[in-house]
Amino acid sequence: MSRSMTGARMVIEALRDQGVDTVFGYPGGAVLPIYDEIFQQNDIKHILVRHEQGAVHMAEGYARSTGKPGVVLVTSGPGATNAVTGLTDALLDSIPLVVLSGQVPTFLIGTDGFQEADTVGITRPCTKHNWLVKETDELAATIHKAFHVATSGRPGPVLVDIPKDVQFATGEYVGPKQIATPSYQPVKKGDLGQITRLVELMEKAERPILYTGGGVINSGTAASQLLRELADATGFPVTSTLMGLGAYPASGKGWIGMLGMHGLYEANMAMHDCDLMIAVGARFDDRITGRVADFSPGSVKAQIDIDPSSINKVIHVDLPIVGDVGHVLEDLLKVWKSRGRKINAEPVRKWWVQIEQWRSRNCLAYRGSDKVIKPQHALERLQALTAHRKDRYITTEVGQHQMWAAQFLHFEDPNRWMTSGGLGTMGYGLPASIGVQVAHPEALVVNVAGEASWLMNMQEMGTAVQFRAPVKQFILNNERLGMVRQWQQLLHGERYSQSWSESLPDFVKLAEAFGCKGRVVSDPADLDAAIQEMLDYDGPFILDVMVEKHENCFPMIPSGKPHNEMLLGEASTEGAITGTGAALV
Amino acid sequence: MAALNIEKGASSHSAYDLRDPNAQVIESHTLAVLVENEPGVLARVIGLFSGRGYNIDSLTVAEVDHLGHRSRITIVTRGTPAVIEQIKAQLGRIVPVHEVHDLSVEGPSVERELGLFKVAGKGDKRVEALRIAEIFRANVVDSTLESFVFEMTGTPEKLDAFADLMRPLGLADLARTGVAALSRGA
Ligand SMILES: Cc1ncc(C[n+]2csc(CCOP(=O)(O)OP(=O)(O)O)c2C)c(N)n1
Ligand SMILES: [Mg+2]
Numbered sequence A: 001m002s003r004s005m006t007g008a009r010m011v012i013e014a015l016r017d018q019g020v021d022t023v024f025g026y027p028g029g030a031v032l033p034i035y036d037e038i039f040q041q042n043d044i045k046h047i048l049v050r051h052e053q054g055a056v057h058m059a060e061g062y063a064r065s066t067g068k069p070g071v072v073l074v075t076s077g078p079g080a081t082n083a084v085t086g087l088t089d090a091l092l093d094s095i096p097l098v099v100l101s102g103q104v105p106t107f108l109i110g111t112d113g114f115q116e117a118d119t120v121g122i123t124r125p126c127t128k129h130n131w132l133v134k135e136t137d138e139l140a141a142t143i144h145k146a147f148h149v150a151t152s153g154r155p156g157p158v159l160v161d162i163p164k165d166v167q168f169a170t171g172e173y174v175g176p177k178q179i180a181t182p183s184y185q186p187v188k189k190g191d192l193g194q195i196t197r198l199v200e201l202m203e204k205a206e207r208p209i210l211y212t213g214g215g216v217i218n219s220g221t222a223a224s225q226l227l228r229e230l231a232d233a234t235g236f237p238v239t240s241t242l243m244g245l246g247a248y249p250a251s252g253k254g255w256i257g258m259l260g261m262h263g264l265y266e267a268n269m270a271m272h273d274c275d276l277m278i279a280v281g282a283r284f285d286d287r288i289t290g291r292v293a294d295f296s297p298g299s300v301k302a303q304i305d306i307d308p309s310s311i312n313k314v315i316h317v318d319l320p321i322v323g324d325v326g327h328v329l330e331d332l333l334k335v336w337k338s339r340g341r342k343i344n345a346e347p348v349r350k351w352w353v354q355i356e357q358w359r360s361r362n363c364l365a366y367r368g369s370d371k372v373i374k375p376q377h378a379l380e381r382l383q384a385l386t387a388h389r390k391d392r393y394i395t396t397e398v399g400q401h402q403m404w405a406a407q408f409l410h411f412e413d414p415n416r417w418m419t420s421g422g423l424g425t426m427g428y429g430l431p432a433s434i435g436v437q438v439a440h441p442e443a444l445v446v447n448v449a450g451e452a453s454w455l456m457n458m459q460e461m462g463t464a465v466q467f468r469a470p471v472k473q474f475i476l477n478n479e480r481l482g483m484v485r486q487w488q489q490l491l492h493g494e495r496y497s498q499s500w501s502e503s504l505p506d507f508v509k510l511a512e513a514f515g516c517k518g519r520v521v522s523d524p525a526d527l528d529a530a531i532q533e534m535l536d537y538d539g540p541f542i543l544d545v546m547v548e549k550h551e552n553c554f555p556m557i558p559s560g561k562p563h564n565e566m567l568l569g570e571a572s573t574e575g576a577i578t579g580t581g582a583a584l585v
Numbered sequence B: 001m002a003a004l005n006i007e008k009g010a011s012s013h014s015a016y017d018l019r020d021p022n023a024q025v026i027e028s029h030t031l032a033v034l035v036e037n038e039p040g041v042l043a044r045v046i047g048l049f050s051g052r053g054y055n056i057d058s059l060t061v062a063e064v065d066h067l068g069h070r071s072r073i074t075i076v077t078r079g080t081p082a083v084i085e086q087i088k089a090q091l092g093r094i095v096p097v098h099e100v101h102d103l104s105v106e107g108p109s110v111e112r113e114l115g116l117f118k119v120a121g122k123g124d125k126r127v128e129a130l131r132i133a134e135i136f137r138a139n140v141v142d143s144t145l146e147s148f149v150f151e152m153t154g155t156p157e158k159l160d161a162f163a164d165l166m167r168p169l170g171l172a173d174l175a176r177t178g179v180a181a182l183s184r185g186a
Helices: A007-017 A029-039 A052-066 A078-082 A084-092 A119-126 A136-151 A164-168 A192-204 A214-218 A221-234 A265-273 A325-338 A345-359 A375-386 A400-408 A429-439 A451-456 A458-466 A482-491 A507-514 A524-536 A579-583 B041-051 B081-093 B123-135 B156-169
Strands: A003-006 A022-025 A045-048 A070-074 A097-103 A129-132 A157-163 A170-173 A208-212 A238-240 A255-258 A276-280 A300-305 A319-322 A392-396 A444-450 A472-477 A517-521 A541-546 B027-036 B058-065 B070-079 B097-102 B109-120 B139-143 B147-154 B171-176 B180-183
Touching: A003 A007, A007 A029, A007 A136, A007 A164, A007 A170, A022 A052, A022 A429, A029 A070, A029 A097, A029 A157, A029 A164, A045 A429, A045 A458, A052 A070, A052 A078, A052 A084, A052 A097, A052 A429, A052 A458, A070 A078, A078 A084, A078 A097, A078 A119, A084 A097, A084 A119, A084 A157, A097 A136, A097 A164, A119 A129, A119 A157, A119 B041, A129 A136, A136 A157, A136 A164, A136 A170, A157 A164, A192 A276, A192 A300, A192 A319, A192 A325, A208 A221, A208 A265, A214 A221, A214 A325, A221 A325, A238 A265, A255 A265, A255 A400, A265 A345, A300 A325, A375 A400, A375 A444, A375 A472, A375 A524, A392 A400, A392 A429, A400 A444, A400 A472, A400 A482, A429 A444, A429 A451, A429 A458, A429 A472, A444 A451, A451 A458, A451 A472, A458 A507, A472 A524, A507 A517, A507 A541, A517 A524, A524 A541, B027 B041, B027 B081, B027 B180, B041 B070, B041 B081, B070 B081, B081 B097, B109 B156, B123 B147, B123 B156, B147 B156, B156 B171
Parallel strands: A022 A045, A022 A070, A070 A097, A097 A157, A129 A157, A208 A238, A208 A276, A238 A255, A276 A300, A300 A319, A392 A444, A444 A472, A472 A541, A517 A541
Antiparallel strands: A003 A170, B027 B070, B027 B097, B058 B070, B109 B147, B109 B171, B109 B180, B139 B147
């Protein structure tokens, strides 16, 4: 059945056929025909943002908390360029997004027309793929391909640029089933021979570790279930990157905490000393490896990843398995069970004794205070007062507060933790929290923020109020660009160049100005009551938690150092970063 | 590591590749990349090389299958074995890329390049240029009383050698196509 319609109508039709219920967007001249179609329907909800960067981060929050692609609609020129940071963020964290941008009409392309930008050129390196659609007849198929590419294989953001005349013209609509992408065929199943070799290594390993990452979460909830089954059946310890938190539960008996630059002592030491490292959907990012030459020197490394380019990119891997985490773990478990569920029990027991010894260093210990709120304490209280909520979703901004949140909040389920890992985008958390809340209207959504990051996209508070998204903004206010200040203390002789947050707004008045509620708390004695008020309030809330200003985030592997040269809280930090490490970020 | 004996590098990226993955030697590889002939595909390939800091020594592109919309990009690149593997994996990730072949490891291949050489001169030098061109089996495709344009097809090394000889004889201009390459045999 052929169906004729305008390009603008096709966009709505295609989104509907893709099961889209929400679009985050901002109108402008080059997308007016599409907005006209949005006006005339009720299936798809449009969330009007305050800045296109906010739209993209909202879509990221929506996507990461639901496992579905996030959809964004922006106009040409500045609308599209404002989306670039979000696209790059989603590319680095493998978040499926479909961004639709308006473009000047085809006959104006190349003339420097009003609000013309080379959007496909600008976004080529920050999307998984992008398209400029020049014929209305191609539009529907291109949008369906866009969804397929965004969500399959290693997920990522894609962009479809749609000139205005293509939106006005009439063409033939095709459905999602009628498309083909012959050059793009991501593998799912891993090689059984390689999987069997991994099982052989698992049977013999004396000091094994499961090093898990965001790929487990991207693979879907079944993958997290299989990871739990594998870890619990083998008794192997599990660590995770920042992106993978929640795939294995923090209360699980195999859990040894997050690894990496601000990861736990026991996790990093175990990575350094293991004899079998099984990387599952994790990509050996530089925040994880520290000095590459000294990274886990004695281990055999296996890596399960859907993206062949993730293998051997940074660290040489002895046993690569290209495939979807869920599929590979399923086969791995089958093979391991069929061979009699063997592990090298006695050495693995000793390995745990060693890990417990490391754990007893209690690396997250900090000096408490009854005069000033310690940021770690604030997060411990947030954890305690929200742990009973199965539907608790946490987003963060970027900085010290982000690392403390990763250390002190505990995640029992996947898709509950949204943070900007790869790009480290300040300004991510507030819009992301709104995207999560829109997807889960009844849930508790808290953005753990630093005051400086929060200001970067604070205009989105208007969006939260307009759409009654009761997001909780938990600002750990140290009146500093805290993470920058920490590095200046460690690396630049305590010369605190431009790392003060001066002239901060009164966050309580700001909340009132936006039409929501705020509270400031600075006395540790009032902290619980303040958190409770935030949680109980029926609507968006800003809690300005005045915290210790010069607290440092530990443990820390200084750049350029290996895992076993970690700084712990009480250690001397003078001259911690030296030599080539000083050039690293 | 006592319990786990696995040969280092026994299974690097491609299962049949037994080269030392950590070797620091720089190798030259010729890659054939079959792509969908769509707008921007060359920009994606070139952007990958510039964005990730890889080398391009030579690059040629042309449509090779009009009906199937396929183009063939031939890239000569340099890097350590690990970098070459990474380049291939990154190329394979580009959505409109159908196939990536490393002609330098997939068996014997032939490589050819076409060059046009303008040599200007009179007297002995002119005679000498013509004599050397004959030895190299270059064709004269244009001549005036004071210049020749030679056309020559061969390996890049042969073109280099010819250009070196022509330089003292008045090489005035030079155009090269870049390498086209195919695997040998059926
Ligand atoms: C957009 C952007 N600009 C700059 C940075 C560099 N940066 C990383 S953390 C940080 C300070 C963040 O301050 P704040 O949000 O108050 O968090 P804190 O570290 O104090 O908890 C800066 C400037 C960044 N990550 N993102
Ligand atoms: Mg701060």
